Amino acid sequence: MSGNTGQGKRVLNTFIRMRSLNVFIIFALLFTVFTIFSPGHRFSSKENMLVFLAAGSEYNIVALVVGMLMIAGEFDLSVGSILVFTSYVFLSLFNTGINILAALILTLCSGAVLGFINGIITVKAKIPSFITTLGAMLLWRGVTLFWSGGEQGGLDFTQNPVIFKAISGVVGGLIPAQFIWFVGITIVIALLIHYHKFGNWIFTTGDNKMAARAMGINTDAIKIICFVIVGAAVSFAAVMQMFRAATFSARAGDGWELKAIAAAVVGGTALSGGIGSIIGVFWGAMVISVIVMRIAYWWTFTVFGVIIVATAIISRVIDQRRAMLGADR
């Protein structure tokens, strides 16, 4: 009996230690429930899954980098606006007829520049990124609306079959290229922040900036680099979306900023910085996108609201236990 409870406790402790495992289980539960309760189990049909993995991955990539930025102790509310702005940059470049790869690279650079502006203002003017990026959110969407005249614009990728396949094709008729990009970017960022010394600088910058600085870490540079990575990754998601939808919409990215923060929080990232795991954010993003997929539009906000607050409370309890047990990611 006692041996049994001891073992049970060990399983529980392992569960608590593995933050990303918790989030995966939430995802698996939601997925199962949605499948069971969808008429004819249509939810997990191949067609539905292809859409889920393709469209979901665009947003998931954004969530991933926003999670990384939050670990460094900063927010980015402007991701949705960077997305729509860089979408229009790509559309404009595409329409000039320049090489598509050049257009892609220039778009990524424009995203990186917007991220850099967010970063440099935040650290040099010493104002909260919440404010900087709130301003950027309004500014870049406004600029895009003005510039595009709020119009939609179509793109024709038939001239560029190779790059089209690489960005929005379906591998083996089963896995959308977007999902492979998402997994690939997850692996790169996870290696970077959990195994590379740069990751240790991100965590310590977010956790105790004074300590990091006293140990010679350039915390300003770390934060700016994270903003730049966010900008570049968001513009990549913008390009993906353009390839998939073959159209520009001035409403693209609307509301993504909060969904991205929601994914990071569900994935175990602390709003105060210094705590988080990229695999956790991966599954957090999957949780949010599976909800978006399944639940009617007006319900998603309600569910998000509940999930964000609930996971924040659960995280707090779990993290207290975790501190005692040591952390596994």
Next chain:
Amino acid sequence: MSDNKAKGKSASSSARTVHDASLVRMVDIHKWFGKVCALRNIDFHVNHAEIVGLVGDNGAGKSTLIKILSGFYTADRGEIYYEGKKVDIANPKVAKQLGIETVYQEQALAPHVSIARNVFMGRELTKILGFMDRGRMDEESMGAITKLGLRIKDPEAMVEALSGGQRQGVAIARVLHFKAKLVVLDEPTIALSVKESQQVLDFVQQLKAEGISVIFITHNIFHVFQAAERFFILSHGEALTDVRKEDTDIDHLIDLIVSGRTEMK
């Protein structure tokens, strides 16, 4: 070896060539902030493997003196000699290169990061392309912690799970590992229980045993009286006294601090 008790007390401001056994010697240090004189005519030294209590009330100039020593401020006047050579400690990096490490209680550690990663914060051990050698980081951080006499099981545990005394231990283990020659502890016992304070005092003795000099800053003489061998007392930016433990007692020191007046002899 420390025949400089009288000399340290004297207010002589003449620059001198120093041939002595001290590890660091600050001579005739002055510092103004605008019109406010934060330090006036300070002569302060620390010998090899010596524990010095730097005592004074809030605003006495302790932090300013230490910030000059650790490169955060530069003195407006005066010189610093390190191992007999004149040095210019222009920034904190220079201080670190010389082997002067400061441990601030609030600024030392990242609570949600593992012990090993805290020890190597900013100086991570790497394998290739900057990827961390976590095995070696765990091993070497545990080595330093054990050397200090601190008992911690798991280097992967988060600092948040440690007691205040253990946290100080981790911060001190870090400077021990990185071969500091002079460790400045800024109010290391201020928020600690009696038992934890005792633990920190044990760490200080361990540093001395490793041949490391310690400057123990506190505004409370009781915190440092047991551990220190010499006391340097500041008041309103001036040196009140520089006295070896065997030449004084705690009541005398308290009198000095309270009255804020220099010994008259």
